[in-house]
Amino acid sequence: MIDTYPYKPSIPANCPRCGAEGKDTSELFFQGTHVLAEHSCGDCGLDFYATLPIGHAALYPVVCARDGSYARYNRQEGSWMALPLIRSLQKDAGVGAAIGLVQPNSGGDLILVNCLDSCFGHVFTKLWNVYLLKKQFPFKTLAVLLPARCHWLITDTEIEIWSVDLPLEEMGKDIRGFDAWVKEQFMRFGSVSLSEVPVHPPLEGLDFEAILQARPFALEDFERQPLQLTFIWRSDRFWLNSRLLDFFHKASIKFGFQDRVLGLLCYRQASLLGRLLRRLRKSLPEARFVVTGQGKEGRLPSGWKDQRVAEIDERVERQWNEIYRHSQLVLGVHGSHMLIPTALSAGFVEILPRHKLPNLTEDIGRQHGGHLGPFLGRFVDEFSSPRLVAAHVWTMVKGFGRVCGKGRMEVPKKQKFLGIESGALN
Ligand SMILES: [Zn+2]
Structure with missing residues (x-):
């Protein structure tokens, strides 16, 4: 502090x-x-x-x-x-922004948690500190600096919200009048301490159901609920499974020509999703396939239900949360966009760029204990093929009962298609 x-x-x-x-x-x-x-x-x-x-x-x-x-x-x-x-x-x-006070308190000793950030995932993890501090210091007054779009993540009516109404992508800018406004608020309190806002607060002790107002997937329903597999799309980070395209992508970032390769990279990602679906359709014909995420670029192959949007607001967040909490598995490339999906789904397959190895698990919202931890939480290399990703998905869906001690995994016929027996995974 x-x-x-x-x-x-x-x-x-x-x-x-x-x-x-x-x-x-x-x-x-x-x-x-x-x-x-x-x-x-x-x-x-x-x-x-x-x-x-x-x-x-x-x-x-x-x-x-x-x-x-x-x-x-x-x-x-x-x-x-x-x-x-x-x-x-x-x-x-x-940059100008409307700054306002929501749920004001009457004073006391204040702990201020600054959750302003241009990245939604960062806002979300910073916000966990509010809930942890509330437990740790029940007699202090808590206030949180929060983008207006994220108000819904504070359900505790005793927490003061210092709201900044600005699109997230502009949140990193110098907000005109902000310094004076914040200092004016301090006058209402006996003392003010700033939380250090650790960016990787411990997951233990956090109640995601309360924070997100959505009940995470109940594991006992894993085999009972209709099978849903959800991919979280991004238009600035891709599953490419191609060293050449990966080189183009990195070069485009370095030399600033992302716009010129965006179509190609989205096309490639969509085509990998098409191949993944075709593989899984054969072995999991009952599965429903959904894509969420920001960015409407790239036409999705048939079979994927497109729930992507150009702009995210609270209504969209809540809609997506309903999808995640009914998804046995969520899939996507490493990033903070995976935090909420992995907090609400039963399990995940994360495609991990090699330069993100040191950041493994930073974007994971829920981890199961015991064998289920690694069984339902899979990380695969960025150059993984649809065949390998499909093999992971299939073994997770079909092997769940066995890991839970409920029965044997039905294997043989599908193994060939998945390439498990031949060591053909790549
Ligand atoms: Zn000097």
Whole structure:
């Protein structure tokens, strides 16, 4: 917890221009996603900001001149976070947003949890801290800085919501008037502490049913409920199973021509989904296939029910939650878009890009104990074929009863089609 009101300077930082130790001027600047301590360099005189160790900034600290001209940060791993922050400090980068108070409290000692983020998955995991802190500090007042779109994730009427009405993709910008508004709110409280908002809070002790207002798939119904398999689509991260296309994709990101290859990559992903469906249709004819996710690019092959949208709002989130909680399995490429689906479905198959190996499980919402953990939670390599993915799905669906100790797995005929016996998986 960081004492913020009154603020006790405690974050040492070195000047981004000359490297000398800066002097904390005891002022904080609330940028939006980030909280910045104002420093001044004793050697070269540069006024600069240092991020407070909150959320992802605890992993990737940034020091940056007040106008964004000089900066130091982890360029290898932290650029995705640092660059939008630096850009937001540059001239004319501010953005206007309606900021408002929902469910105000009468005062007391406040713990503030900043869940503003341009990525929905990050907002969602940051928000878990609110529920954990509520249990840990039942007598403190809790407030959460939250994008307006995500209000529905706070069901506790005692939690104050500091709402910022801005599309998520703009949330990383400098929000005009935000700093003054936040500081004005502090005046209502005896003291204010900022939560460090760990980005990987423990899953234990979290009640997803309460947070999402949707009951996760009950495992006892796994074999009784109609079989539903759901793929979560993204139009910026793909299952390609092709080294050449993977090279094109990475090059397009590096050199900024994503728009030109988007159609091709969506076409490839859709065609892999078509092959996956054709394989599974033979062995699991009763299965219903659904695609959710953001981005309508790419025509889906027949047989997949298209529930994708261009824009996500609360109605869509709730609709999708109903799909996930009735899905035996959800499938998709690694990413924060998998958090809610995996929290609500019975199991998952995640296609894991190799550079995401260190982040394994970060995007998984629910893990089962014992044998069921690895049985219902599968990770496959990014270059996995539809045949291999189908084999995983098939063994999970047909083998569930056996793992639960209810019976034998019916194997032989389908094995050949799935390639299990021949070692032909790739
Ligand atoms: Zn300096």
